[in-house]
Amino acid sequence: MDKTESITLQSPKFVKGSQWEGYGYLPWFKKDKKKVTILFNFVERRKSYFLRAHFDRYGYIYRDLGDHVYEDVRWGKEYGNRMECSPMYFTSGSIIKNLFKLQDETGFSKEDIVKKYIFLGGGGQCGPCRYGMYPQEYLKVINDAGFRGFRILIFSSDIVQDPQPKGSAFTFGLPFKIDILCAIILADFMHIAECALRPYAKDKQQALAAIEKAEAILLQAFRSPFFLITVPQALKKVSLMFASIERHDKKLPKIFVTGEFFANLAHNEGNYNLRRFIMDEGCEVLPGLFTQRVLYDNWRRSCEAKRGIRFSSSIKERSFYRSSLRKQNVSTTIVKWFWKNWLKSFNPAAFGGHADILDLDYLAECGRPYYHPEIFGGEGNIEIAEAVHYADTIDGFISSKPFGCMPSSGVSDGVQAKIMSLYPQLNFLSIETTGDNEVSILSRVSMLLFKAKQNVNRKN
Ligand code: SF4
Structure with missing residues (x-):
């Protein structure tokens, strides 16, 4: 008999477990509002800077994580999946870099950090490429870095319904949507000023100092519950300030x-x-x-x-x-x-x-x-x-x-x-x-x- 005839093929044995449903975390309810600090950033410093007004007006404790830096990528690559796009490494790396930094500064254990802080930031569906991956990737790096159960609040341009459960301490309702839009517009305005003045101002340092001063004036105006009145007034004031800066012709x-x-x-x-x-x-x-x-x-x-x-x-x-x-x-x-x-x-x-x-x-x-x-x-x-x-x-x-x-x-x-x-x-x-x-x-x-x-x- 030919040897090969005695080989019988067997189906592979495997046990189907339950479906993996991603990383989970507990909601943040209103009763704990004052016990938790929101850590946040969004693309670049000026946007998160102006978004502070929202947290001030609605009584949140927060910490602005500011700009992305090269170090974020290294953290993202160390804890993240292979072959992600660089924005994914920058954003996910920034979260864990800051969690470790907090641990060093406060001396809290990882469990304490999980209870006392929450991250809020952007990261939704950029398109067919990374569809839906941002929040899960954030949670992957956070969990792998040992901060198991750390909570995140993620918004994207596709938020149609608020994903937060009833009774949450934070919601992505209309006030947040309006405030983040206004923060984006104010950040754009300061960027417009920098693009106009930085290359043409006779004294570049004076121009940059004026922009910094303008940012503080606008944030103050935006913090007001009557910001629909105070922000246009502040915008007129900072515009005059910029117009007075001497420029090269x-x-x-x-x-x-x-x-x-x-x-x-x-x-x-x-x-x-x-x-x-x-x-x-x-x-x-x-x-x-x-x-x-x-x-x-x-x-x-x-x-x-x-x-x-x-x-x-x-x-x-x-x-x-x-x-x-x-x-x-x-x-x-x-x-x-x-x-x-x-x-x-x-x-x-x-x-x-x-x-x-x-x-x-x-x-x-x-x-x-x-x-x-x-x-x-x-x-x-x-x-x-x-x-x-x-x-x-x-x-x-x-x-x-x-x-x-x-x-x-x-x-x-x-x-x-x-x-x-x-x-x-x-x-x-x-x-x-x-x-x-x-x-x-x-x-x-x-x-x-x-x-x-x-x-x-x-x-x-
Ligand atoms: S478009 Fe998508 S894949 Fe490309 S960098 Fe942006 S998030 Fe990443």
């Missing part, structure tokens, strides 16, 4: 930076302080406005709702999408109302500031031939559309893409190659933010700036 090359929102809008080590580097190298940079990103999220969900209404297979489904569309329309109206009205008081033109928010329907049409506007994830079609929009008017265009980002790789390294062939005049550079390698990335940026300066000199 010279023409600097204009640089535009875009890309995945963290790599583009974390005005800190999350993107090598890119815009500050460009300004300090003698160029002007257009501000990177988070409000544009908020409007894009609303626009994206409106597109989804319109498609849902068109292809819905039941009345229930259709009414779900109709209600979603209504919510997006209301939200967009509120965002635009605050932006327009507060901008009027801030009056950036008085000190040479730019505050351009591009129309999203227009951008969709600009980029449509090369990247369908309804392919969502990361920044979707925005970056392609901006390259087309700015091709003839900008001296340098940088696409900043995080390490490990799937949507951004497809755009920055893929579709932009086509745009370059169609618009060879665009001085384009794609960089990857990894949280290390700063010298080599910034030296590539320097080369783009050198070319931009040459172009401007040639034109003059």
Whole structure:
């Protein structure tokens, strides 16, 4: 008999356990409100700085964790899963770095830290790439670092219903949504001021000190329960202060930076302080406005709702999408109302500031031939559309893409190659933010700036 005939195949034996449901933690109820400190940060320092007003007005104890720094990435990589994108490492690493720091400062045990603190921050679904992974990744690093059961409050642009149970000490209700929107707008305004004054002020240190003073004035105004009155007044005051700063009358090359929102809008080590580097190298940079990103999220969900209404297979489904569309329309109206009205008081033109928010329907049409506007994830079609929009008017265009980002790789390294062939005049550079390698990335940026300066000199 052939030996092989005696081999009988057996099914593998395995015992199916219960489904893994992710990391859990206990809710934070109202009775413990004053026993717990909220630790928080959100993309960059100025946003969390202005968000302090919300916690002050509603009587929370809090600690602002501030900006992201390179050290966050190292913590994130040590405790996180392999091959995450760099924003995931920055944000998750920042949480555990701060938990260990707290332990050192207070002498509390890990169990005490779990009871006495809670983390609040952003981190939702950025698109098809890391769909739903942020909160679980945060909990993974926290649990692996030994802070078992530590609680987190995570918001994203997709919060439709408050995920907190009834009786919670903290809710993501309308007051929080309005306050975080206002915090984002105020942070954008201060960024506009920095982009206008840093490269042009005769005394850079005086300009930076004025911005710091303005931040304190605005926070004070925003803390008031009557902030709808006090903030516009404060904005007028700081605008006059900025307008009084002496500026050089010279023409600097204009640089535009875009890309995945963290790599583009974390005005800190999350993107090598890119815009500050460009300004300090003698160029002007257009501000990177988070409000544009908020409007894009609303626009994206409106597109989804319109498609849902068109292809819905039941009345229930259709009414779900109709209600979603209504919510997006209301939200967009509120965002635009605050932006327009507060901008009027801030009056950036008085000190040479730019505050351009591009129309999203227009951008969709600009980029449509090369990247369908309804392919969502990361920044979707925005970056392609901006390259087309700015091709003839900008001296340098940088696409900043995080390490490990799937949507951004497809755009920055893929579709932009086509745009370059169609618009060879665009001085384009794609960089990857990894949280290390700063010298080599910034030296590539320097080369783009050198070319931009040459172009401007040639034109003059
Ligand atoms: S868009 Fe890219 S960088 Fe941003 S969260 Fe998703 S995978 Fe990460």
